[in-house]
Amino acid sequence: MTKNLVDEVEEQRHEVVVDSYTQMWSELINQFKAGDVEIDPLYQRGFRWTVDQQTRYIESLLLNIPTPPIFLAEKQNGSFEVIDGLQRFSTVVKFFCEEIKGLTSKVSAAGAPVENDLNIPTILSHAPILKGLEKLSRATMPDTLLRTLRYARVQVILLKKESSPLAKFNVFTRLNRSGTTLSNQEIRNCSARLTESPFADQLMAVANSEFVCDALKMSVKDRASMGVQESILRLIAFGNYKPTTAKLEDFLDEVMYSISSGGMKFDENEKKKVTDVFKVIYNAYPDGEAFRFRKNGKFTGGFSPNLFDIVAVGIYLNLSKCKKVSVDRMRKLIVELHDQDEAIKLTGAGSNARLKMIGRVAFGKKWFSKG
Known part of the structure; x- marks a missing residue:
């Protein structure tokens, strides 16, 4: 029994092939512009974060406060799709949307509120720490801080295409079901x-x-x-x-x-x-x-x-x-x-x-x- 379990663990571990690295948000945005990162796979939920939640994430990036990693899955054609972190990824894309030409995405469903429409620039709300962020947008934020956002790093965990389809499914469900939201x-x-x-x-x-x-x-x-x-x-x-x-x-x-x-x-x-x-x-x-x-x-x-x-x-x-x-x-x-x-x-x-x-x-x- 023990030997069989060990063999099963080894077999299943080979089904999950991952890589981990840090990447600047400017690089991820450029990959998104080029169509190499998809944030609207059919199994993902739409962009739902409120302006307050978006503001807090932007504030965290500016203050270098650690944030959760972005999980990507590599597709057979070499492009990537987001399997966890859509809300964070969409927050950054929306904030810089004026720099992204021809932005279209199913993440912004038809009739989505302004705060979730990726084609409408974000106007930040009250922030818990940086009071001066309120009412700022990409167009009005100081260039120094815009650079801070672009060059902010985020950990990326990549589920490589060598992983089995079942492994990809299991990773996605575990990421979205394993934790209990804290009050x-x-x-x-x-x-x-x-x-x-x-x-x-x-x-x-x-x-x-x-x-x-x-x-x-x-x-x-x-x-x-x-x-x-x-x-x-x-x-x-x-x-x-x-x-x-x-x-x-x-x-x-x-x-x-x-x-x-x-x-x-x-x-x-x-x-x-x-x-x-x-x-x-x-x-x-x-x-x-x-x-x-x-x-x-x-x-x-x-x-x-x-x-x-x-x-x-x-x-x-x-x-x-x-x-x-x-x-x-x-x-x-x-x-x-x-x-x-x-x-x-x-x-x-x-x-x-x-x-x-x-x-x-x-x-x-x-x-x-x-x-």
């Missing part, structure tokens, strides 16, 4: 540990504290993707910081880094304050009702982050007072806020706009100051 909070926790800070573990400890999970009553899926930890971070963030960006994820990233790098002390007193907030909420509504919308006299639907901002942050900012009020009074405060026009506006369309985020915190602070 934003999982990424934050991993990043925070690089600073050797205990904050990620402290968030986990609070998440496992009595009353917290019951007060939130999140779905199994949300809990598995660290939704409880993210809610705790959200509470600390809005309770102690003011958003400097219109993007919630960037704001939470900034706060996670700030606390992890010592910008704010998360000591036992702060931990107790956070857990006391959830205890107050749990005593009033032990099954997560405080974070559900109320319609026709009943709490319905799933967990609402927008209601969380009003209720949890409002109580956090008035904790001493809220700890003294009766359970009936707290229930009444939570129920009656659903009848407030201001609260409805702040939790509706465009709720993640910066002014609405700030507005929810201000409303919650005012509402629960009534005690």
Whole structure:
């Protein structure tokens, strides 16, 4: 059996013939111009990255932040097709599309939005690190930075044509199915540990504290993707910081880094304050009702982050007072806020706009100051 398995491994390894090297993006673009690299094989999904995602990738190239490799497969005629990395490859092509004559590609499907049309130059959006990138395009970016992008290197892993068709199929499916996408909070926790800070573990400890999970009553899926930890971070963030960006994820990233790098002390007193907030909420509504919308006299639907901002942050900012009020009074405060026009506006369309985020915190602070 062992010998047969060894023979099988050796046989299958010979089916996969690969080469690995680094290449400048200018070289890949030139290969694309010449028709030697195809980014629209039938089995690939279309270009779907948002402008924000495209901007982050351009920012990474400018800052020499390591990015995942591009996987190419060599065709029998010697040209190549992208089997993993279409979104990144398309991002660079779109940014430099004015330099590519007669650009046509099935990657940009008919009727594709402007942000995914490879024939329309990219106008970059807000970037987490390089604030000056916003609204820049190839036509307006300084020549020095354009050269930095062109000469930025990317690792290329080439599946050579000597590989069997089955090997090519297996490589593609493994690349697209083998990993589980990390949630934003999982990424934050991993990043925070690089600073050797205990904050990620402290968030986990609070998440496992009595009353917290019951007060939130999140779905199994949300809990598995660290939704409880993210809610705790959200509470600390809005309770102690003011958003400097219109993007919630960037704001939470900034706060996670700030606390992890010592910008704010998360000591036992702060931990107790956070857990006391959830205890107050749990005593009033032990099954997560405080974070559900109320319609026709009943709490319905799933967990609402927008209601969380009003209720949890409002109580956090008035904790001493809220700890003294009766359970009936707290229930009444939570129920009656659903009848407030201001609260409805702040939790509706465009709720993640910066002014609405700030507005929810201000409303919650005012509402629960009534005690």
